[in-house]
Amino acid sequence: MAFPHPDGAYAITTMYSVPDDAWYVELGLVAGQRNLVTAIVPDEDPAREPTVCLEPRGPHVDVP
Template sequence: MAILSPDGDYSITTMYSVPDDAWYLELDLVATRRTVVTAIVPDEDPARDPTVCFDVHGDHLDIPYAVIRWFMDLVEAEIRTSRDWMRLRPELVEVVRGLRQEHLGVISDEEFPAVLEHVRAGVPEEDLQAVLLASFGRRPDGTTTDDMEAVLPASP
């Protein structure tokens, strides 16, 4: 589903690329369906930074500043949503990354207790909730949440 800009001349389409482990946000000119800017937000590898690519093969196009700001605000929100866990301490980032790779970010109710025990053995109790939330979207009691900002570090 595309999100229309306030002036209706542009839209943003968001999609996930499994081979790239990244979210793609495309800023499109509605009248011609031309993608003019693409933001790529990797969500699995802390070593990969988000990037922005401009269409250099098309005709010159002046994009209003307000549209670019609107697009970049949505890109920033995606970065926060997809990468907040990467601001944890480096040793916790590695634990989260390993769990996400092993379990692909999803864990069944049946598997959770054994994994919780394993994580609890290697992660300080005060960091347990942040690691479980970033890895599986679960609290230590096994319940799920979408409120990652409640337990992850504040933006710098």
Template sequence: MPVPHPGGDYAITTMYSVPDDAWYLELDHIAGQRTVMTAIVPDEDPAREPTVCVDPVSGHPHIPYEVVCWSMAHVAHEIETSRA
């Protein structure tokens, strides 16, 4: 179930990819119905670093700073809990 940003325009969807042994946190722009940023947090291999990717198809989407900070706080929490 997506976690909505308090402003209501964005939400984070978290899912696990078994082939990648990693958690995917997708920042979705609700009105645009698209994923604008994806964080990948590997949890099985500590040598693999987490990464963040901005959607290359939509170019350089405008993401408010407060939304990026909110999203990265969720990513940091996922890193702490899944790699502990």
């Protein structure tokens, strides 16, 4: 499910991955159609730590 920012420049997308038992939350740049940040948040095993992945390709983007 995608949640657009009120100004329309960014969107947050969430989905649940059953094989991973984790939520995937992505912050994307709508105009460039690229993900800036992906967070993987496990919810079944409290010993597993969340993971944050930053998009290394493309120009630097300041996120408000």
